[in-house]
Amino acid sequence: MKIPPFKEINPPNKNGYWVNKKNGQVYGGAYISPLLIPNLERVEKGFKKALKDKKFIKGLEEQLLNYIGVNTPILFSEELTDLAGGKNKIGKIFLKRTDLHHDSSHKPVNAFSSCYFAKHILKVKRIITETGASMNARAVAAACAKLGLECEVHIGAVDEEKVNLNRNITELYGAKIVVVHDSTKTLLPAMASALRSWQSSPDSMYVVGSVAGPHPYPQMVRTWASIIGRIAKKQFKQITGGVPSTLFAVCGGGSNLMSMAYPLLKERTKIFAVESGGDGIKTGRHGATILGGGKMGILLGMKSKVVMHSSQIAESITEASGLDFASCGPEVAYLHDIGRIKFLSSTDLEAKKTFLMCSKKLGILPAIEACYVIHSALKEIKKRKNPRENHLIHLCGSGESNVTRMLKFKRENE
Amino acid sequence: MNNDLKKIFDKAKLEKRSCLIGFVTGIDPDYKTSKKILIEMSKYCDAIEVGNPFNTSTSDSSIIMDANTRALNSGANTGKIFKLIKEVKSEIRKDIPFIIMGYLNPIYIYSIKKFAKSCKDSKVSGCIVVDSNNNAPEDKEIFTSLSKVNVSYIKLIAPTNGVSYIKKSLLRCSSFLYVVSIAGTTGSKQVNLKNVKKSIQLVRKVSKIPIGVGFGIKTKEDVSKVSKVADAVIVGSGIVDIIGKNTKNHNLTKKIGSYLKNLKKGLKK
Numbered sequence: 275m276k277i278p279p280f281k282e283i284n285p286p287n288k289n290g291y292w293v294n295k296k297n298g299q300v301y302g303g304a305y306i307s308p309l310l311i312p313n314l315e316r317v318e319k320g321f322k323k324a325l326k327d328k329k330f331i332k333g334l335e336e337q338l339l340n341y342i343g344v345n346t347p348i349l350f351s352e353e354l355t356d357l358a359g360g361k362n363k364i365g366k367i368f369l370k371r372t373d374l375h376h377d378s379s380h381k382p383v384n385a386f387s388s389c390y391f392a393k394h395i396l397k398v399k400r401i402i403t404e405t406g407a408s409m410n411a412r413a414v415a416a417a418c419a420k421l422g423l424e425c426e427v428h429i430g431a432v433d434e435e436k437v438n439l440n441r442n443i444t445e446l447y448g449a450k451i452v453v454v455h456d457s458t459k460t461l462l463p464a465m466a467s468a469l470r471s472w473q474s475s476p477d478s479m480y481v482v483g484s485v486a487g488p489h490p491y492p493q494m495v496r497t498w499a500s501i502i503g504r505i506a507k508k509q510f511k512q513i514t515g516g517v518p519s520t521l522f523a524v525c526g527g528g529s530n531l532m533s534m535a536y537p538l539l540k541e542r543t544k545i546f547a548v549e550s551g552g553d554g555i556k557t558g559r560h561g562a563t564i565l566g567g568g569k570m571g572i573l574l575g576m577k578s579k580v581v582m583h584s585s586q587i588a589e590s591i592t593e594a595s596g597l598d599f600a601s602c603g604p605e606v607a608y609l610h611d612i613g614r615i616k617f618l619s620s621t622d623l624e625a626k627k628t629f630l631m632c633s634k635k636l637g638i639l640p641a642i643e644a645c646y647v648i649h650s651a652l653k654e655i656k657k658r659k660n661p662r663e664n665h666l667i668h669l670c671g672s673g674e675s676n677v678t679r680m681l682k683f684k685r686e687n688e
Numbered sequence: 689m690n691n692d693l694k695k696i697f698d699k700a701k702l703e704k705r706s707c708l709i710g711f712v713t714g715i716d717p718d719y720k721t722s723k724k725i726l727i728e729m730s731k732y733c734d735a736i737e738v739g740n741p742f743n744t745s746t747s748d749s750s751i752i753m754d755a756n757t758r759a760l761n762s763g764a765n766t767g768k769i770f771k772l773i774k775e776v777k778s779e780i781r782k783d784i785p786f787i788i789m790g791y792l793n794p795i796y797i798y799s800i801k802k803f804a805k806s807c808k809d810s811k812v813s814g815c816i817v818v819d820s821n822n823n824a825p826e827d828k829e830i831f832t833s834l835s836k837v838n839v840s841y842i843k844l845i846a847p848t849n850g851v852s853y854i855k856k857s858l859l860r861c862s863s864f865l866y867v868v869s870i871a872g873t874t875g876s877k878q879v880n881l882k883n884v885k886k887s888i889q890l891v892r893k894v895s896k897i898p899i900g901v902g903f904g905i906k907t908k909e910d911v912s913k914v915s916k917v918a919d920a921v922i923v924g925s926g927i928v929d930i931i932g933k934n935t936k937n938h939n940l941t942k943k944i945g946s947y948l949k950n951l952k953k954g955l956k957k
Contacts (some may be wrong), residue, residue: 297711305745305792305819309846309868311853456750457743457757469746476848572793572826573744575819584765585797587744587913 277335278504280325280497282603285542290489291577292608299611304488309473311334317479318490319396325497326354327663329396334390334500335574341420342382346371347661348666353635354648358655365519367655369638370506370534372670377413379596380502380530380672384421385481386499389416389530392479393421400478403658404428404468405444409641409671410483410597412440424624425449426478428468431459433667434645439675461598462516462587465574465682484527485603487594492603500531507537510666517541518639519663522651523547523670524643525617526561526597530670539614546654547606550592562594563602564610564617568658571601578604585627593622593679594642594669624681625649629673633680641671642680690813690840693787693863694732697898697919705955706710706915708732709900711924713755713787714737714772722759723776725845725931726939730780737816737922740769740790747818751925754932756793766798767806774811780900785813792820800826805835814840814863820855828948831860842866842900847883850861851890858891864898864920865891869905879904881913888917923951 286292291300304314324330326344338344354367372380374568392398401423405411411427417552420423427449434453435653445451452471456463472480482491485499521538523531525547535545552560563579571580573587581588581600609615620628629644632638640648644667651667673680700707710733715722724798729736740754741764747755773786774847782822795803795817807815816836819828834841838861847868858865867887869879884901891899901914914921927944934940 300825303824304821305822305824307818307846307856308844308849308853308869309747312822312848312850313848455752462744463753464743465712466746466748470749516690570796572791572796572819574746580793582793582797583795586742586760587793 275339277501278508280500280504284536286489286493286605289528292494292605294608294611295519296612301578301608302489303577304575305572305577306488307459310469313472313476313480314488314490316396317494320391321490324391326393327640330394331335332537333394334387337390338383338386340500342376343374344383345505347512349504351636352407354652358376358652362427363659365661365665367665367667368513369669371668372502372668373638373640373644373672374377374679377409377411377416378674379409380499380533381409381483382413382416383502384495384498384529385410386417388479388481389414389417389421389423392675393423393582396479398477398479398574399474400424401481402426402428402468402472402478403483404461404464406430406433406464406595406598408598409440411449412444412447414481415444415449419447420439420448426452426471428452428454428464428471430464431460433460433464441469453597457527484529484576484599484607485532486527486578486601486606488507492576492605493527496532496536496605499529500536503537506534506666514664516664518543518666519660520544520546520655520658520665522546522665523668524597524647525602525606526550526594526599526643527601528603529544530603530668531606533573534668535615539664545615546651547615547617549617549619550594550597550625550646551621552591554617554621559591561590561594561597562619563600564607565619573601576604578602579607593625594643595647596630596641597646618651618654620646626680629676629680630684638669639673639677640669641673642676644669644671689862690785690838692783692813692842693735695783695858696785697864700734700919703957705919706957707734708948708952708955709735709737709920709922710927711737711739711743711751711922712927713759714769715762715930716755716759716931717743718762719772721940723772724941725944726776727771728945729948730776730784731945733784734920735785735787737789737924738769738773739765739817740788740794742791743792744793745818747927751932752928755928758935759772766794766803767941770806770810773812777811786811787814787816789816790818792817792826794811796826800829800833804837804839807839808837812839814842815846815867815912818840820845822860827860845887847880847887849902851894852859855894858895858897860940861897862916864900865895866922867891867899867901867918868903869901869914869949879914881917884914885917892905905930908950908954911951914955915955921955924954
């Protein structure tokens with residue numbers, strides 16, 4: 275399969291900022307202590323070099339195709355189309371089956387690409403990352419195992435205590451797990467701990483699991499991840515003859531959204547990002563950044579929209595560990611600000627009901643993260659009532675790690 | 689340059705010693721105790737750094753992160769930190785300069801202009817922002833706003849930074865340059881004097897600015913080693929560790945006092 279090549283169509287400026295020219299608002303940058311500056315400079319220089327290195331790109335794409343299985347199908351979902359009102363009323367709904375990837379989510383694409391980059395361009399032997407018990411660390415650990423790299427995963431003690439399939443798989447892949455007992459003992463102190471480890475060992479690389487963090491990470495992660503969308507765009511054209519009328523993808527940090535949205539930014543596709551509304555945005559207990567009152571702030575090396583209490587970063591509350599982040603990537607916030615991406619939200623309850631519906635009616639166990647997007651997409655598509663439209667929903671992962679909680683939910687609600 | 693900060697370096701030079709700068713997170717473990725601690729520190733330190741707590745700090749050791757958590761649980765915020773400094777300053781010797789150290793987000797949310805004004809109102813002499821990058825628009829705004837009210841912007845550099853980065857930092861740096869003594873984080877590892885010396889040599893080639901060295905300095909021996917090469921020794925996690933282990937102890941301030949008294953013996957050149 276020939277993969278459409280990457281083209282930079284929305285570059286940040288030289289200091290890593292996306293600038294809304296209408297209101298002057300800047301997003302991105304690199305807000306980090308001087309200790310990390312040399313490490314970031316090395317990554318940035320390497321990234322520029324990698325994009326021009328044809329042998330590197332060819333080798334990476336080959337691995338993504340055959341090890342990760344990035345060429346997943348696009349499925350016309352008759353069931354979802356009927357649920358939304360039928361072909362004659364709403365057009366057709368398609369699912370991009372990213373849940374069929376190796377390690378069952380979109381995360382392995384960036385994880386593997388970053389590790390492959392670390393090995394072949396930066397020539398380092400050790401990878402550092404963090405996790406809040408979601409899919410990223412597991413994907414990084416797998417990539418390290420495949421590439422013969424050492425892997426160090428930082429996890430908060432509270433998250434570590436939860437018996438979690440992803441955490442156990444991470445350990446089986448041979449990663450060293452560093453349990454972090456600082457502060458709240460969750461994702462944010464785990465990130466701080468991973469960054470400290472990187473500060474003290476410049477001979478390693480820090481893998482960021484989302485389109486977030488200091489420049490060049492937001493740009494680099496979406497560049498690696500965009501292979502999913504480049505392939506999807508080509509497939510969609512083969513199936514329908516054109517680009518999607520709408521794209522729906524869930525948004526925590528934004529890597530899964532950008533993986534699909536980036537190649538469509540200059541097309542006529544209407545792009546919808548879906549956030550986790552938790553118990554309902556009005557309750558204040560949610561995982562939504564854009565719709566949940568996020569304001570401009572600076573955290574973890576970037577300037578973006580952030581949910582805060584006073585000047586402190588708020589804890590997000592959501593059923594989906596993959597959406598548990600009080601901010602979103604700077605390019606995502608920028609694209610929202612200029613009106614290119616519209617935001618919707620679903621509550622935890624709506625997502626859980628959608629999980630059961632998909633399991634029973636589609637014969638697919640979607641990741642709970644994908645259920646927020648399916649719920650909001652169906653609602654939006656029904657409203658659009660346009661039989662000429664072809665809709666694309668990103669089914670970004672499989673729900674295997676949600677099984678225990680979902681089965682409990684099913685039994686409690688029968 | 690802020691005059692109060694200039695004076696401490698001039699005085700120490702005459703006395704053939706380096707300055708002792710003590711750091712604690714403000715309002716740790718609570719407002720009242722923090723006030724007592726700062727007053728005690730003023731008896732031994734040439735200048736005092738007060739940390740403005742942030743719950744998502746990326747360069748702090750667990751000792752400082754725990755202090756941030758204690759302070760935030762006691763209701764700390766940027767406004768209260770200024771109030772604390774103002775109150776302490778009214779009760780101690782006037783010539784002891786105070787420096788605010790912290791992360792950019794609390795300043796950005798408070799508003800940079802308002803922050804500079806509060807520095808002036810609370811008689812803060814200097815400001816350190818750990819995660820402010822020379823290329824960030826906010827960095828320029830902080831420098832300009834602080835300059836207008838005669839508050840020094842003190843820049844951090846690491847042993848891994850090259851000359852071009854150091855030169856760029858010096859353009860906005862006044863009173864002293866803060867050299868991080870380890871390629872790690874606050875209070876996490878041993879002082880690496882070899883790296884410090886290398887960094888100081890790089891700075892000395894391009895500037896005569898006083899140099900303060902911090903991160904990981906805990907014992908009198910550390911102080912003594914660093915004093916030989918730097919103009920100021922900055923001690924933070926050593927003090928904060930005492931606070932963390934003695935939050936309920938009535939002798940907390942006394943313990944800090946005797947710790948600092950001992951460190952002072954190492955300041956001779």
